[in-house]
Amino acid sequence: MPKLAAAVLTITCISLAGCSNTVGTFIDAMKVALNPGEGVTLTNEQLARRTKDALYVTVGDLPRAQLALDKTEHGQDKWRSADKAFLVMEQGRIVKTAGFSNDLLFVTNTAKDPLKQPMSKIQQGQQWQSYTDWLQKQETGYKVTYEIVETSTEKIQLLEQQFDTKKVTEHVSFASGETATNLFWFDLTSGVLLKSRQQISPFWPEVELVHISNAARLAGIAKAGVSQ
Numbered sequence: 001m002p003k004l005a006a007a008v009l010t011i012t013c014i015s016l017a018g019c020s021n022t023v024g025t026f027i028d029a030m031k032v033a034l035n036p037g038e039g040v041t042l043t044n045e046q047l048a049r050r051t052k053d054a055l056y057v058t059v060g061d062l063p064r065a066q067l068a069l070d071k072t073e074h075g076q077d078k079w080r081s082a083d084k085a086f087l088v089m090e091q092g093r094i095v096k097t098a099g100f101s102n103d104l105l106f107v108t109n110t111a112k113d114p115l116k117q118p119m120s121k122i123q124q125g126q127q128w129q130s131y132t133d134w135l136q137k138q139e140t141g142y143k144v145t146y147e148i149v150e151t152s153t154e155k156i157q158l159l160e161q162q163f164d165t166k167k168v169t170e171h172v173s174f175a176s177g178e179t180a181t182n183l184f185w186f187d188l189t190s191g192v193l194l195k196s197r198q199q200i201s202p203f204w205p206e207v208e209l210v211h212i213s214n215a216a217r218l219a220g221i222a223k224a225g226v227s228q
Helices: 003-017 021-034 044-049 212-218
Strands: 054-059 065-073 076-080 086-090 093-098 104-107 127-134 142-158 161-174 179-187 193-198 207-210
Touching: 044 212, 054 212, 093 193, 142 179, 142 193, 161 193, 161 212, 193 212
Parallel strands: none
Antiparallel strands: 054 065, 054 207, 065 076, 076 086, 086 093, 093 104, 104 127, 127 142, 142 161, 161 179, 179 193, 193 207
């Protein structure tokens, strides 16, 4: 199993079943195996030389990993880790995974996702509903409801630079009755997504995504690639 995927599985097991000393020792070892220390950080020079976009991914409390843009097709961006786990996104939202113990297979109704609008049209009160399919136990039709509850402006720092952003706060309700909050930060001038925090199900840890190549282009550090 890919290391990134195994790490997600470990955190999921802990969230569902509690933590024994054995499991605690295992996740400590997994943190070292995935990324030692503070995780991946690309230098400006590395970002400038890249021919494929880079994405920082932090799963739960694990160190930050790096994924590379594998391809874009049918409105979806496919991001791959070094150990061949995948995240697939539409306009920055995770809609599919591959290589994990319990993969997200499908999300319905994504055409209604407010994030697919121009940034200026994303507003408080917009809602949409989807049904998700999961690999484990062949679970299908898992209902998820989303509502944008706030938009605001906020400065965030990436690559030692300040970016003025539109912060979108989204309330998520799952079929189980559990809730979560998703956050998205869009560059206020270009509308490009720079960062997000997403909870795709109650049985996955929160995932933080930093579109570091987008930030590098906006900062004038990198020119190659296509903004995501």
